[in-house]
Amino acid sequence: MLLELNIENFAIIENMNIEFEGGLNVITGETGSGKSIIIDGLGMLLGDRASKDVINTGKDFCHIEGIFSSNDENLFNLLKGMGLEISDPIIISKDIKTKGPAITRINSKAVTAQSLNKIRPYLIDIFAQHESMDLMRNESQKRLLDSFGDKSHRENLIKLKSLVEEINLLKSDYEKNNRDSQNKNREIDLLNYQIDEIEKAELTDYDEENLEEDFLKEDNKTNTISSLARALEILKSSYSDFNVEDGIDKAIGEISDVIKFDGELKVYEEELEDIKYRLKDLTGELESYNNSLEIDGERLGFLRDRLNLVNSLKSKYGKNLNEINLFLENSQQRLDFLVNSEKYLINLKKEIDEKESLAQKISEKISENRKKFAESLTEKLNEEIKELNIKNAAFRIDFKKKDLSFDGFDHVEFMISSNLGQAFAPLAKIASGGEMSRIMLAFKSIIASKDNIPTLIFDEIDAGISGKTAQIVGNKIKRLAKDRQIIVISHLPQIVALSDCHFIIEKEVVDNKTRSKIKKLSIDEKVVELAKLIAGDNIGGATLDAAKEMIGVNKNVTD
Known part of the structure; x- marks a missing residue:
């Protein structure tokens, strides 16, 4: 899990240290106070594109450091294969400078973005609003479906990609030499x-x-x-x-x-x-x-x-x-x-046909497996969305055949019916913002249980929801936090009340410069902050009592 995050000279953050805990960590704060900046910084640390624009005005560098704890043997074997020091905790740092490239280090050794991308899935999964938009794209839906595949399915995808690359090269060679042969006498x-x-x-x-x-x-x-x-x-x-x-x-x-x-x-x-x-x-x-x-x-x-x-x-x-x-x-x-081009082209065409036949067989196996995964995913997701109070909604995955490409011949479309009697339509055309957040949470719940991701981060997962639905979403997140670390940026009292650890992030002006600071709240401070989320700044005894009751009641929510 993520033990500690240190950020220096990043946007409006001058110097910030956050010590996270296990279970459910919640970060609250006013709009623009820097909540999402923390998630952006963590994303850059773990491989998102680093921009020099994030460096604090007047500074020539920014520094981000994350300290992670893990006992995953697969992760240790991956680190060992990269020639990195095996240790717990794992320290990842990124330095972004106004001059020169950004440099990322793992346990003090510089690594490439490619290496970092291989390590990231073993440490953390970040869900932000843009992922909801990503889920609306067919290729993203297909990748998500493939993520439920077993080792054999992944191996077939790798084989197919390599085979289609070979076929494309052979076809290019065939076309070139076929053109050449037309002027061969000269x-x-x-x-x-x-x-x-x-x-x-x-x-x-x-x-x-x-x-x-x-x-x-x-x-x-x-x-x-x-x-x-x-x-x-x-x-x-x-x-x-x-x-x-x-x-x-x-x-x-x-x-x-x-x-x-x-x-x-x-x-x-x-x-x-x-x-x-x-x-x-x-x-x-x-x-x-x-x-x-x-x-x-x-x-x-x-x-x-x-x-x-x-x-x-x-x-x-x-x-x-x-x-x-x-x-x-x-x-x-x-x-x-x-002189022998005709024979060469015949042999080349034969080789292309043989490889295309093999690619077709692998694609059929991939498609067959995808449909099996789709049945299981559909069943699990329909259970999840019912739990998340998307009433009378139903989910399914449609398949259509397209031209063979690197990932097979399947065109995958996530479909949803939002109400009883309503026809199924593509997810991108039907789901509202609140529904998309909950559907994404449903996917994350299923994926997390499958891949044992140690830390999940949700940025504004509560967009477009309130009331009873917010309570249901909060309970779902709380259950997820039983087996892993969850970090949530939220403004909803129903979710905040469930936290095991509550941070508040605030803006302050020092020397005519806006700075962001963070604080871990005590239980009493948490009650006050929760009351503010319920009633604003004009809080009274009744609001404080309501906040205490929410925290007391919700502390017992485990199922």
């Missing part, structure tokens, strides 16, 4: 040309790594021969009465003359001698290499043509050899498909 001709052009080139690593280098070498061979000849002339011939080898000899002679005065010069003399011999060898090799060079016009033409071919293929099919080969592979696969 595409086959183009693919054959492209494949032939690439294969005839017989590309190798040489074309990628060495071809351009060899072409440049052959294309510039005349310049190379001329440059080498001039270099050899410099090395071997006199230039302005100077020869390189003779110059080195003279340098060696000069150093030899002074070695006798400075022995350290010996090493330089030896290095010059080495250079002289190395230069002589190098000159010989350079001369030999130059003599070997021959201008080959035929090879030059071959390299030029080859390079042009490779560059042309790169411009069409890929910037390098790997990309060209990948294009070739894909083109061959596409060509193979087009």
Whole structure:
């Protein structure tokens, strides 16, 4: 159950701590005092969309924290599977900031909205007025009906959803390829040309790594021969009465003359001698290499043509050899498909038909189960609405067949007859606001008993009711609170009197700013507040006595 709720900087709530109890908790207060804000904050904490607009004016963040107690092994296994710490109590917090995303944590570890949505059903169920509107939609009615299904039913729904997704993908593939096959002859001709052009080139690593280098070498061979000849002339011939080898000899002679005065010069003399011999060898090799060079016009033409071919293929099919080969592979696969497309489409259609047949069988089983659930739900709901004083009303669920979709071929419609002799009509067209609240309470009662939800929250469940009906609704909520925690926002004395724990929420103005505060009432304070709900601010002894009597009488209501 929900042990504690802490809210900071949320709308008109500056700092609020609420310690809930087991049984029936009731929150009262004037319109606009912040009652529904508490429920909104709790909803955001547990996965509803977080809006930065809720941050208190002048603040840059709001913080919501809920402390829950649970001994549900299924919940603990779910938390464990998410890598979360297993502990009791479970602490969930949400921080919403003006800058940056909202962050939710469970036991101090950040979690995604998807994880939170999986955990929420094990902790709490919130009923607000918008859920009555949601119940009027056919898809919501179908989801509610499916929630009464067993494990096998849920597994069939998952299988069907996955199967219909596969069928849709296959149909899309079929339609695309069927369109493609209509223009296949033109595409086959183009693919054959492209494949032939690439294969005839017989590309190798040489074309990628060495071809351009060899072409440049052959294309510039005349310049190379001329440059080498001039270099050899410099090395071997006199230039302005100077020869390189003779110059080195003279340098060696000069150093030899002074070695006798400075022995350290010996090493330089030896290095010059080495250079002289190395230069002589190098000159010989350079001369030999130059003599070997021959201008080959035929090879030059071959390299030029080859390079042009490779560059042309790169411009069409890929910037390098790997990309060209990948294009070739894909083109061959596409060509193979087009050549065999008729056979492929036949096989694809066969696969679609087989999966549609299987989907139809699963949908029939789902529909059969839904009708069984509908019988049980109808019987239970009719009992509930009689208990909730919707006189002479009758409920039923109608089925019509529609096109197969992710959740089967059933169109589900909740129908109601409000009076004896009145024809059944869709729930959305017949039920009043008060009736819708009570019908929703009836559904919640049935669902809660089935799923063992530990905490139920009702926001304005008493809309559109009063008098005896309010007493009946209050007694129903009180019975629900025997086995679980109930939190109710209400303004009806008949419901408030039944509470095990009563909170009042009020507005106050501090420093020209409206703030909301909450207080847990003592039994005496509860009597006064109940009297105000009965008679307004002008309460007297008779009203106080009436309030005491209501609390005393209703405390004994357990059945």
